Amino acid sequence: DGFTNDLTVSHSYTLCTLSHSLTLYIVSHSLTLYIVSHSLTLYIVSHSLTLYIVPHSLTLYIVSHSLTLYIVSHSLNLYIVSHSLTLYIVSHSLTLYICHTPQPVHSVTLPHLYIVSHSLTLYIVSHSLTLCIVSHSLTLYIVSHSLTLYIVSHSLTLYICLHSLTLYIVSHSLTLYIVLHSLTLYIVSHSLTLYIVSHSLTLYIVSHSLTLYIVSHSLTLYICHIPHPVHSVTFPHPVHSVTFPHPVHSVTLPHPVHSVTFPHPVHSVTFPHPVHMSHSLTLYIVSHSLTLYIVSHSLTLYIVSHSLTLYIVSHSLNLYIVSHSLTLYIVSHSLTLYIVSHSLTLYIVSHSLNLYIVSHFLTLYIVSHSLTLYIVSQLPTCLT
Secondary structure: OOHHHHHHHHHHHHHEEEEHHHHHHHHHHHHHHHHHHHHHEEEEEEEHHOOOOHHHHHHHHHHHHHHHHHHHHHHHHHHHHHHHHHHHHHHHHHHHHHOOOOOOOOOOHHHHHHHHHHHHHHHHHHHHHHHHHHHHHHHHHHHHHHHHHHHHHHHHHHHHHHHHHHHHHHHHHHHHHHHHHHHHHHHHHHHHHHHHHHHHHHHHHHHHHHHHHHHHHHHHHHOOOOHHHHHHOOOOOOOOOOOOOOEEEEEEOOOOOOOOOOHHHHHOOOOOOOOHHHHHHHHHHHHHHHHHHHHHHHHHHHHHHHHHHHHHHHHHHHHHHHHHHHHHHHHHHHHHHHHHHHHHHHHHHHHHHHHHOOOOOOHHHHHHHHHHHHHHHEEEHOOO
């Protein structure tokens, strides 16, 4: 019996050690997975920040370069306007001078000179208008093209931000899933440990109860096979074993036998039979052992049920996190697609505006140049 108890205790200790070692392994492995996942998250954040800085820097460069081009183009506009105004003043002054100068002999007639000067003035005005249109159209084109580049760069920045957010959500969701899965494994391992402890306690109670039952039953068998002390010894009655002679014949004394009655000791006291006492002890041990077994088994069932409940809750939380992470990923990816589509729309609008500006500039240039050619073609007619 002692060997059985020692074997049960040793086996229970071995199972507890194995289960605890499994728990420590799961905790260590889960910590490793968490560190790897968190490191991946930090790497994604750092890489995303790097990707964000590059297109944002490109955007700033485009804005600065576009501003420079706009300043140059606007300065060219001002120079053309100033130069055209100078030429117009010179030409108009020449016309006024011709008009107010006396007509010399054998020279070109005054109307001819006036027509030439006035035609030159019209030519300068038309040519200046052409230059202004070209310069202003170039300015509009630079502004529109710069806006297009800014939209593309800003859209790229937004796309990288959204894509980085998507990667961060995926990585963070993976981290949460690993943590919850590790918690699930820990709950399973801890529940297994509790089950082993409870089952070991049950085995110990059964073994101990069996030992007590064997001891009690052995005591009962021992009592049954020894002679009973009541039947082995006879107590003679003290009254019948002694005769008292009467000392005085002149005095009559009552006989002590008739005056005093001694009850027989066997009939006056009742002792419970040892066999009945031992059997009652055996029944008590059996009942108490059964009670302990029921309590221990109930504890085992409670641990199993509670562990199953914890596992279901943890697994449900895992599924919720996976579903929520998938939802966030879909929302983020949809937002990314929306930004790409909206950016493409803005690019098409901006590019269409560019084409319209070029077409309008070409139309104005053709009109202005046609006017110039018409003025030049009318000069010989006027001179004649």
